[in-house]
Amino acid sequence: MAEGQSISQLRNRRFLLLFVLSAVLQFAVLLTPWFHPAIEGFSSSLVWASSVLINTLGGNASHQGTVLRSPTNGFAVEMRDGCNGVNVIILLWSAVLAFPVSILWKSVGMLAGAVAIQGLNFLRFISLFYLGQYSLSCFEFAHLYLWETLILLDAIIVFGIWVRRASKCPSTYVRK
């Protein structure tokens, strides 16, 4: 029993260490100057997709780079670093990479996690675009606090569901 507990504690510590190392490394790469154009391009493509979706569904929006604008009243919202969901993806990927499962399962977790986070982030960006036109105070609250928390909650739920699925399939585990 005591031996089992100490093994479990060692595994937890190993997970925590790998999680922190992986997150630090990924954030370091994210913040390097030569990586910035890729992130800028990613944010621009998200803004372009938001604009396409809004116009397809009968709304009215134009885009320029990372800025989404309403031609009706001139309200504009910019997708800056930290608003594109990349921070949360890094945290989720770090947790997935630190978890002792096969590379295939890690890949599934990373891909599904990125899709889940970006899906919600897409909703977040479009909702903020409309909320900002209605009330700047509501926009600030939703932008800086509420959506940030909900997207992190989304990430941890996705990670939990992934762990649950991985646990049901013992062959996916890698023994260390």
Add this chain to the structure above:
Amino acid sequence: MSESSLGYFVFRAAGLQIVLLGIWWTTLYRPSIALLRLTAEVPLSLLLGNPLKGALEVDSSSGDWNFSVPVNAVVKDSTYSDGAVQVEAIDFTAPAENVAPFAIGWFVYLGLALSVLITRDSLRRTLKGLLLQTAISALAVFIYAEINARGTLAHIHRVPDPLSLWLLKFGYHIDYLVIPYVTPFLVVLWTHPQWWAKLIGSPQIASPSHKSSR
């Protein structure tokens, strides 16, 4: 735990976040910033002890936070002078909304902690988590002050060191954009193991006190 009870748990956790953050934004914004100031003064005065001036003063009319961070550095290639410049402290002002992200941790944590079954034991754990979250938020404000001061100092140099600038940017990113939002989740995972157990559908995890008595 079935898929439907997982759905209920997730719905409850998300709903509590919306309710508690809504209460914070509409009624407890200013009191929480005042409480943050009180707690942040502990590490600021202990670690940045400036005998001439308080490390943090709040403007009563505007609510701005005025920091004074001792750096005691000599800048040999200053942009302001031909000779070396002695810099004792960096003073800067941050509007209250700039430090507000450090105050949400309490409410996010409470929303997460209350989304599991409420018992006397879980309330005790919640209190422990709130104390830990308070310490983390206060330390994060201290790091925020230190990074801003070091950043200002780096720009006094005629040619700022690129590595120092990058490290400050990295530190700022982690301290301002990651720590305030992530730590409530980490704290709840530590104080409430049943939170994680509910998510992954494993049998209820016994509390440490139960484990030790076996």
